[in-house]
Amino acid sequence: MTDHSERNDPQPYNRAEEQPSTTRPVVQMESPYASTRGSITTKQLPPFDETIINKYNRSGPRYTSYPTALEFTPIPDGLETKILQNRETRAPLSLYFHIPFCRHLCYYCACNKIITKKNSDSGDYLQYLIAEIKHKRRLLSTSEDGRKPLVKQLHLGGGTPTFLRDEEITQLWTFLQTQFEFLPEEEGDYSIEIDPRELSDDTLKVLRNLGFNRISLGVQDLDEAVQIAVNRVHSAELIENVLNEARELGFHSINVDLIYGLPHQTPETLDSTVRRIIEMSPDRLSVFNYAHLPERFKAQRQIKDTDLSDPAAKLAMLGNTINTLTEAGYQYIGIDHFAKPDDELSVAQREGKLHRNFQGYTIMGDCDLLGFGVSSISQIANANTRYILQNDTDLDAYQTNIDAAKNNPMVMPAVKYIKTSIKDRLREYVIMNLLCHDYIDFKDVNQKFGIDAITYFINEIQQLGEMQSDRLIDMDAAGIRVLPRGRLLGRNVAMVFDEYLDKTHKKRFSKVI
Numbered sequence: 001m002t003d004h005s006e007r008n009d010p011q012p013y014n015r016a017e018e019q020p021s022t023t024r025p026v027v028q029m030e031s032p033y034a035s036t037r038g039s040i041t042t043k044q045l046p047p048f049d050e051t052i053i054n055k056y057n058r059s060g061p062r063y064t065s066y067p068t069a070l071e072f073t074p075i076p077d078g079l080e081t082k083i084l085q086n087r088e089t090r091a092p093l094s095l096y097f098h099i100p101f102c103r104h105l106c107y108y109c110a111c112n113k114i115i116t117k118k119n120s121d122s123g124d125y126l127q128y129l130i131a132e133i134k135h136k137r138r139l140l141s142t143s144e145d146g147r148k149p150l151v152k153q154l155h156l157g158g159g160t161p162t163f164l165r166d167e168e169i170t171q172l173w174t175f176l177q178t179q180f181e182f183l184p185e186e187e188g189d190y191s192i193e194i195d196p197r198e199l200s201d202d203t204l205k206v207l208r209n210l211g212f213n214r215i216s217l218g219v220q221d222l223d224e225a226v227q228i229a230v231n232r233v234h235s236a237e238l239i240e241n242v243l244n245e246a247r248e249l250g251f252h253s254i255n256v257d258l259i260y261g262l263p264h265q266t267p268e269t270l271d272s273t274v275r276r277i278i279e280m281s282p283d284r285l286s287v288f289n290y291a292h293l294p295e296r297f298k299a300q301r302q303i304k305d306t307d308l309s310d311p312a313a314k315l316a317m318l319g320n321t322i323n324t325l326t327e328a329g330y331q332y333i334g335i336d337h338f339a340k341p342d343d344e345l346s347v348a349q350r351e352g353k354l355h356r357n358f359q360g361y362t363i364m365g366d367c368d369l370l371g372f373g374v375s376s377i378s379q380i381a382n383a384n385t386r387y388i389l390q391n392d393t394d395l396d397a398y399q400t401n402i403d404a405a406k407n408n409p410m411v412m413p414a415v416k417y418i419k420t421s422i423k424d425r426l427r428e429y430v431i432m433n434l435l436c437h438d439y440i441d442f443k444d445v446n447q448k449f450g451i452d453a454i455t456y457f458i459n460e461i462q463q464l465g466e467m468q469s470d471r472l473i474d475m476d477a478a479g480i481r482v483l484p485r486g487r488l489l490g491r492n493v494a495m496v497f498d499e500y501l502d503k504t505h506k507k508r509f510s511k512v513i
Contacts, residue, residue: 031352032444033437045326046484048319052470053488060495062335063435064358065379065388065418066428067500072390072416080412083387084139087380091368093180094153096359097129097172098373100395101163103198107230107302108220108262108290125373126168128402130175132372132413135405137179148181153364156192162199166206173210185211189344189364193218196242197234204242208249215246216255216286221262222273229263229307236276243280253343256282260317261290263307267316274321278328284339285330286360287321322488333361334435334490354436361436374398378414384422389414423499426451431494438482438490460496467493 061068140149154176156169164172182188191214192207207215219239220232227233239256246254256277260270277285292308294300309317322332330338331346337360339345348354348363355365358377369379375393379386391413392398398413405411420428426449430440442453454461454477464480467473472486473493482490495501 032441033352056492075417080414092150092152094367094369096371097156098376099158099161102160106232109299110297151180151182153189160195213252218257220259223269225264253283255284257286259288261314270317283343386420388418390416434494440480442479
C-alpha cells in the first residue's frame with residue numbers, strides 16, 4: 001500500500017463538496033459487500049481468544065449513528081419544521097414509538113423509565129403520541145401521485161410497550177393507518193418489544209391481527225437467584241409458552257434478549273440459560289454486556305458490587321455464550337447480535353444489504369427514521385445532509401412541548417439535533433460497512449464520495465497496523481477486511497475512523513466487551 005499512500009494527489013476530498021455521488025445509503029443490485037461472505041450460510045466465529053479480547057477491550061460507542069448522540073446541541077427554533085417539510089418525498093419511513101412506562105423496576109436498567117401501575121398514565125401518554133403524530137404529519141409532503149408517506153418499518157420500544165392495553169395499541173395502529181401508507185404485512189417490518197410478564201391472554205393475537213410480524217422478548221436470564229437480584233422474575237415455562245404461541249400465530253421473527261455480567265451469574269448458570277433458550281429456538285438473540293454504572297443510573301444502586309462477577313468470569317461467560325450459539329448454528333451479525341442463517345438479518349448481511357441505525361441492525365437502510373414520544377430520536381436525510389433529532393428526555397417537558405404546539409404550530413418536540421456534513425457521511429459509510437459487512441471497498445468509497453480513500457484515510461490505515469499484525473484485519477489496495485478472528489472487535493476497528501472520539505467521550509461509554 002506504500003505506493004498509493006505516497007502519491008502526490010490533490011486534496012483527497014477533491015470533488016465531494018461540489019457533487020458527492022450519493023445523498024443517502026444506496027443498496028446496489030450487486031453489492032461489493034456481498035462477496036465477503038460468499039456462499040457460506042453460517043459464518044462461524046473462530047474459538048474465543050481471551051488474550052486478544054483483553055488486549056483490545058476498550059470503551060467505545062455502539063454506533064447506532066455517526067456522529068453519536070454525544071454530539072447533540074440545542075436545536076434552533078423552526079429548524080425541525082424545515083427539516084420535515086424538505087424531507088425527500090421518495091424516501092420511505094421507519095416509525096419509532098417510545099413507551100417509557102414499566103410496572104416493575106429492573107435493577108440493571110440504564111434507561112429513564114417511569115414505574116407506575118395506573119392505567120390512566122398510558123391513556124394520557126397515548127393522546128400525546130397521537131397529537132405529535134398529527135403535528136409532524138402535516139409537515140410531510142405527499143408523493144407526486146398524491147399518496148400518503150410510505151412506511152416500511154415500525155417499532156414500539158421502551159420501557160414496556162405492552163404496558164399499553166390491547167385496545168390502546170389497536171387505537172394507535174388504527175390511527176396510523178389514516179396518516180400513512182403501510183407496506184403489506186408480508187413485505188414490511190413491524191415489531192414490538194415485549195415483557196412476557198405483561199401480556200393479556202389476547203395480546204399476541206391482537207398484535208398479529210393488526211399486522212405486527214416481529215417481536216422481541218426481554219428475558220435477560222433464567223436463573224432464579226439472578227432474577228431475584230435484578231427484580232425480574234419469570235419462569236422458563238412462561239418464556240417458552242410465549243415463543244410457542246408467537247410461532248403458532250405466524251410472527252416472522254422472534255428475538256430474545258439476554259444479559260451477561262448480572263449479579264450472581266456464573267459461567268455455568270449463564271450457559272444453562274443459553275442452552276435452554278436455544279431449545280426454544282428463537283430466530284434472533286441479543287446478548288448484551290451489563291455495564292454497572294450506579295453513579296449514573298439510580299436503579300443500579302440496588303445491585304451490590306460484591307454480587308457481581310470478576311472480569312475473568314464475565315469474559316468466560318461471553319466466550320461460552322459465543323461458542324454455544326455458533327455451535328448451535330446461529331450466525332454472528334455483530335455488536336451483541338446473533339441470528340439463524342435463514343433470518344432476514346443474516347440474509348441481508350450475506351447479500352451486503354445490512355444497515356445500522358438507532359433501532360440497531362436493520363434491513364431497511366433506505367428509510368428515514370421518524371421518532372415519536374419522550375426521548376425518541378429521528379434520522380432524516382435532506383440532499384447531502386442527514387439530521388439527527390431528539391425529543392426531550394423528561395416526560396413533563398415533552399408533554400409541555402406537545403401542549404404548546406396545540407396553540408402554536410411553530411413549537412416542535414425536538415430539543416436537540418446534529419447536522420451531519422458530507423465528511424461525516426463519508427465516515428459514517430465506512431464505520432457502518434465495517435460493522436455490518438466487516439469490509440470497506442476502497443473503489444466503492446471512491447466512487448460514492450469522489451476521493452482517493454487510501455490517501456484520505458492514510459492516518460487511519462497506519463493506526464490499523466497493529467490489528468493487521470494480530471490478524472484481526474487484512475488490508476490491501478482493494479480495501480480493509482475484518483477477519484473472523486477480529487469480528488468481535490469490529491467496534492475497535494470502527495473507532496479508528498471516528499473523528500469525534502476523544503478521552504472525554506470515552507468516559508461515557510462502556511467497554512466493547
